[in-house]
């Protein structure tokens with residue numbers, strides 16, 4: 001185990017539920033996750049397992065019907081859930097934790113030029129902004145001194161060049177729809193890095209793009225964050241993508257983390273039955289891909305014990321009763337399962 | 348360039364529509380009985396006298412000829428002469444236009460300036476007490492008969508409390524005519540007693556006229572904001588920690604206003620229709636009351652004049668709406 | 683029939699729509715049984731100078747009017763006039779507007795274009811202006827009010843149906859039917875009409891409310907049913923002479939109009955939510 005101060009973000013026992021028509025859905029139910037400085041952490045799992053919800057919880061932008069947020073989100077040693085809202089708004093969100101959205105097509109406001117949307121981010125989030133600058137009246141009537149604006153704009157153009165936007169100096173005057181999807185995602189990456197954050201939350205940043213463009217964007221993102229030592233939480237349900245970009249991978253199932261391992265270990269020694277099945281569902285030469293089988297459980301009334309047990313071939317009585325505790329397969333390879341795959345069955 | 352194209356497009360649409368409108372009203376008002384010439388000539392007039400007058404007014408010729416004549420007359424900017432005021436209709440309309448415009452614009456401003464923020468608040472506080480109260484008010488606004496609302500307000504604020512004048516546009520002498528808008532004229536004149544008098548007279552009719560339009564604005568803004576709030580770009584801006592007041596009032600509002608602006612054309616329809624009733628109830632010396640009077644008197648020329656006026660106003664409003672769209676939505680995809 | 687029951691069930695789950703439906707059913711009930719429900723049915727048409735302008739009391743719940751008639755009883759009989767005017771006017775507007783909309787939306791040639799221009803003309807001025815003009819030239823009577831209202835309201839149906847049909851025409855199932863050589867009248871009757879039914883129903887409900895408002899405005903302006911018919915708008919107009927002393931005079935008819943229009947609007951809103959989730963719950967009502 002590494003020293004705790006190497007951890008940038010420590011999510012501990014995080015619970016989030018949503019009020020729905022069918023009842024209270026326990027969408028995150030005791031999630032644990034750490035992200036170290038400068039590392040890219042992959043978060044994988046089937047659709048609906050709670051990846052986006054976890055990302056939004058970290059950003060502090062859960063939807064209005066979210067309830068009972070408990071646990072802790074320690075970021076740089078401070079718990080975000082207990083930090084004054086005002087401070088999170090001013091100094092954390094968009095500043096030290098930034099965001100790359102899934103859908104670059106819909107994430108720019110179509111009616112505003114790229115320049116005014118970028119300027120809005122820089123005005124509030126550029127590293128040049130004094131820490132205790134006021135925010136005016138509801139964000140209106142606040143000063144954006146000319147000198148800072150100019151310097152910020154120059155930085156922004158430079159950043160757009162870095163993400164390979166053609167004719168970056170003209171990008172400010174264009175409207176979002178004048179850019180292709182790939183270009184828009186490059187712009188999003190530029191905006192995410194401009195505030196010089198410690199952590200970038202990238203929620204499936206390439207799903208909406210063509211396969212060829214996906215690879216370019218991934219490479220670019222990886223290069224830029226590694227150069228700058230920025231950590232990334234990268235959610236995806238594509239294991240191939242995770243393999244290419246991540247340093248470590250956390251697997252989530254039905255709102256709980258089940259396995260966490262360095263990327264090589266993950267692909268060579270998957271130990272949780274669910275992880276194994278996930279990997280088997282990938283097409284591979286010489287083997288038919290195998291469906292995971294069964295259905296994702298409902299979250300209003302989830303299965304007791306290990307939530308995977310209705311679909312698990314290894315399940316025994318104990319699996320129905322209590323969620324397995326975290327055990328270590330090897331250094332830095334954690335697991336929550338009573339009967340790890342490949343281990344000798346305890347007597 | 349785009350704006351110019353819009354203007355040309357609108358005019359190309361307006362001219363045939365107006366021509367058709369004139370034809371429709373022309374036939375409605377002449378084919379269908381009620382002999383205005385007899386009315387005009389008076390009870391004691393003989394048949395011969397009536398026929399003479401008819402000939403003099405050119406009402407004895409075939410309808411189609413009369414219609415073509417009327418078109419020709421319109422093209423030369425002449426709306427004809429009112430049978431009853433015996434003045435050119437154009438002069439009548441022109442004299443009454445400022446009163447109606449003043450009333451309509453104040454009502455529009457009430458509807459928009461109050462309606463948009465209320466709509467936003469209603470959306471932001473969806474399903475709370477504030478929202479429910481606002482929704483009840485807006486549903487009521489679209490269900491209440493404006494003449495009845497006018498009466499109730501008159502009864503309470505004018506007759507009972509005596510806070511506001513019952514009717515008319517002003518008591519005493521009007522201000523020196525500069526723009527014809529009393530609010531502006533009294534201010535220019537610097538006569539604040541008279542200004543207060545004018546505002547007091549405007550309050551009830553403007554509010555009554557505005558009420559249904561206000562309700563419409565609130566409903567549309569609420570729906571627009573609710574829809575926009577679901578958009579990914581709002582989630583993105585929240586995720587990036589942009590102050591939420593700014594997100595709502597600068598970014599979300601602009602997207603929502605696009606649909607509200609479309610409705611402004613409709614609103615003007617509501618207001619224009621409202622003036623006929625409201626001006627009559629409040630004895631407001633405007634075009635709406637004039638139109639009603641003209642219809643009751645079978646005053647052809649005046650009715651036609653009002654129709655043309657209404658059509659032109661609609662055309663202009665639609666043009667303004669188009670331009671508003673072009674400004675709000677720079678993508679140029681149009682409506 | 684099952685679909686209808688489903689829709690009804692969903693409607694009743696929305697309290698606002700349920701209230702709207704209740705108001706309308708009540709109105710229909712009152713209109714039918716007015717003679718039985720009225721406390722002074724005989725006093726609708728006669729003069730009773732000694733009971734003139736009495737304030738509300740146990741005998742006269744809403745007071746009496748200038749003729750000494752019981753306002754409560756007059757309101758009940760007025761419901762008949764309102765119901766007849768609104769349903770016939772909207773019905774006729776439907777009969778004119780829907781076929782024209784179907785033709786213009788389906789054919790998309792000069793005829794369709796011309797029909798749309800004609801409906802544009804009617805929409806270029808407020809309905810009430812044309813309605814005033816027509817009912818004035820025809821003279822005040824219930825039939826003429828109905829005529830004036832239906833002649834001016836049909837373009838709204840035409841517009842709506844035209845737009846729906848045009849977008850429907852691009853749907854695969856319609857294109858397939860055309861390609862298979864199904865006769866046009868069959869396609870329109872069996873495939874197009876059922877698909878435009880929902881917006882038409884919604885618009886009909888809202889149109890009823892709007893038409894009642896316009897009809898009462900005509901009555902108020904003296905262009906509706908001639909006296910002594912207990913028309914709500916006219917009752918309000920009559921009251922003006924006796925204000926502020928006879929404060930109750932306009933109260934009941936105004937509230938009656940308000941409630942009924944509100945009923946149709948609430949029902950229209952509810953129907954829109956149930957039948958046509960695509961359309962946002964908003965709108966200027968016409």
Ligand SMILES: Nc1ncnc2c1ncn2[C@@H]1O[C@H](COP(=O)(O)OP(=O)(O)OP(=O)(O)O)[C@@H](O)[C@H]1O
Pocket residue numbers: 018019020025027045046047048049050051052053054063065237299
């Ligand atoms: N606002 C909400 N109200 C109710 N339930 C929600 C809400 N948002 C998400 N959910 C539910 O929470 C669960 C997790 O959703 P989430 O979007 O976090 O999954 P995900 O892992 O990101 O899936 P995907 O791969 O499809 O993006 C899902 O079952 C979803 O239906």
Ligand code: SF4
Pocket residue numbers: 272273274306307308309310312313314315316319324336337338339340
């Ligand atoms: S704990 Fe039991 S049910 Fe869960 S994954 Fe392990 S073996 Fe399967």
Ligand SMILES: [Mg+2]
Pocket residue numbers: 051052053203204
């Ligand atoms: Mg997701």
